[in-house]
Amino acid sequence: MIWLCCVSDVNECISSSVCQNGGVCINTAGSYQCQCPSQWTGDNCEIDVDECSNSPCLHGSACSNVNGSYACSCRAGWTGVHCESDINECDTPDQCKNGGTCLNTEGSFVCSCSPGWSGDTCQFDVNECLSLPCIHGGTCTNLPGSYQCQCQAGWTGTNCEQDVNECLTQTPCQNGGTCTNTQGSFFCTCDRGWTGSDCSQNINECLQRPCQHNASCVDLPGYYRCQCVGGYTGYNCEQDKNECDNNPCLHQSTCINLMGSYMCMCLPGWTGQNCQTGNFSYRLQFIFLSTNLLSTQTLKRN
Numbered sequence: 001m002i003w004l005c006c007v008s009d010v011n012e013c014i015s016s017s018v019c020q021n022g023g024v025c026i027n028t029a030g031s032y033q034c035q036c037p038s039q040w041t042g043d044n045c046e047i048d049v050d051e052c053s054n055s056p057c058l059h060g061s062a063c064s065n066v067n068g069s070y071a072c073s074c075r076a077g078w079t080g081v082h083c084e085s086d087i088n089e090c091d092t093p094d095q096c097k098n099g100g101t102c103l104n105t106e107g108s109f110v111c112s113c114s115p116g117w118s119g120d121t122c123q124f125d126v127n128e129c130l131s132l133p134c135i136h137g138g139t140c141t142n143l144p145g146s147y148q149c150q151c152q153a154g155w156t157g158t159n160c161e162q163d164v165n166e167c168l169t170q171t172p173c174q175n176g177g178t179c180t181n182t183q184g185s186f187f188c189t190c191d192r193g194w195t196g197s198d199c200s201q202n203i204n205e206c207l208q209r210p211c212q213h214n215a216s217c218v219d220l221p222g223y224y225r226c227q228c229v230g231g232y233t234g235y236n237c238e239q240d241k242n243e244c245d246n247n248p249c250l251h252q253s254t255c256i257n258l259m260g261s262y263m264c265m266c267l268p269g270w271t272g273q274n275c276q277t278g279n280f281s282y283r284l285q286f287i288f289l290s291t292n293l294l295s296t297q298t299l300k301r302n
Contacts, residue, residue, distance in 0.1 A: 021045045021068060039068045058083050059107055077107035097122045098145055116145035136160045136184060154184035174200045175222060193222035212238045213260060231260030250275050 012018055012032040013025035019034035023045030026033045036045035050070075052063035057072035061083035064071045074083035089095055089109040090102035096111035100122030103110050113122035127147075129140035134149035138160035141148045151160035166172050166186040167179035173188035177199030180187055190199035206217035211226035215237035218225045228237035242262075244255035249264035253275035256263045266275035 019045050037068070039070075056082050075107065077109075095121065114145065116147075133159050152184070154186075172198050174198055191222065193224075210236050212236050229260070231258075231262075248274050 009027075009029055011027045013027045018032060019025040019036070021037065021040040023034040023036045023040065026035060034043060034045050036042070039049045039051065041047045041049050048065070048067050050065045052065045052070050055063065056070060057063040057074075059075060059078045061075050061078065062073040064073065072081065072083050074080070077087050077089065079085045079087050086104070086106055088104045090104045095109065096102045096113070097119075098117045099114040100111040100117065103112060111120065111122050113119070116126050116128065118124045118126050125142070125144050127142045129142045129147055132140070133147065134140040134151070136155045137152040138149040138155065141150065149158065149160050151157070154164050154166065156162045156164050163181070163183050165181045167181045171179075172186055173179040173190070175194045176191040177188040177194065180189065188197065188199045190196070193203050193205065195201045195203050202219075202221050204219045205224040206219045209217065210224065211217045211228075213232045214229050215232065216227040218227060226235065226237045228234075231241050231243065233239050233241045240257070240259050242257045244257045244262055247255065248262060249255040249266075251267060251270045253267055253270065254265040256265065264273065264275045266272070269279050271277045271279055
């Protein structure tokens with residue numbers, strides 16, 4: 001009988017297909033060993049390693065195992081193989097709308113909105129009218145990113161908070177009236193003869209019958225005038241006129257002042273209101289008597 005002895009080692013690594021998936025074959029005495037890449041295992045590196053079991057994807061990203069590797073599906077705001085790098089969203093133009101300011105944060109961003117806007121990206125208009133910003137009866141109108149107050153008369157300002165001094169901005173009081181400013185309004189102190197909120201209405205003083213002694217009243221803009229009858233004077237014809245001051249009585253007659261008139265005490269031989277008319281019959285009789293008296297006195301002397 002003949003015995004065969006196995007004295008020579010077989011180099012299994014000669015076969016290129018021993019170690020799979022990039023594994024490196026190392027021949028050993030009577031065997032071999034595969035040094036596998038990290039993503040493979042098994043005697044011949046034929047078994048895929050599930051890298052997702054070690055949670056390589058950061059910041060809550062999803063891991064997907066694939067043959068010989070893995071892939072991370074990053075959440076918004078992160079990038080990189082393991083989702084380890086923060087994305088600066090503020091590098092994207094117009095990230096924040098309507099003039100908002102972008103502030104980068106870890107894995108996200110925030111917008112600091114301009115007044116009148118709200119929302120994550122300042123996309124929503126704020127209805128400021130809901131907070132009733134217009135005071136003193138002003139009407140609020142909402143606008144994109146703002147609002148406008150329509151103020152009541154007498155008020156101004158963004159929120160109708162400022163009193164309008166009508167006495168400075170206009171001339172509300174007419175016909176010499178004095179203007180006094182008040183909160184949200186004004187009032188006029190009218191000159192004599194005028195009335196109304198702006199002193200524009202003439203007062204008819206004649207309705208009060210100011211003219212005395214049967215005088216006629218004539219109403220004029222802002223005042224009145226009395227047309228006095230003879231014998232009276234003064235603004236309201238209240239003063240008796242002393243007609244004797246003008247010496248109306250003629251021929252040395254005596255003037256007597258009366259209320260609203262006068263009377264002349266005429267000398268003999270004169271008559272009429274002012275003693276202006278001579279009484280010739282009386283004068284002839286007076287001359288005749290005077291002549292006879294003179295003749296009688298002459299005879300007695302002789």
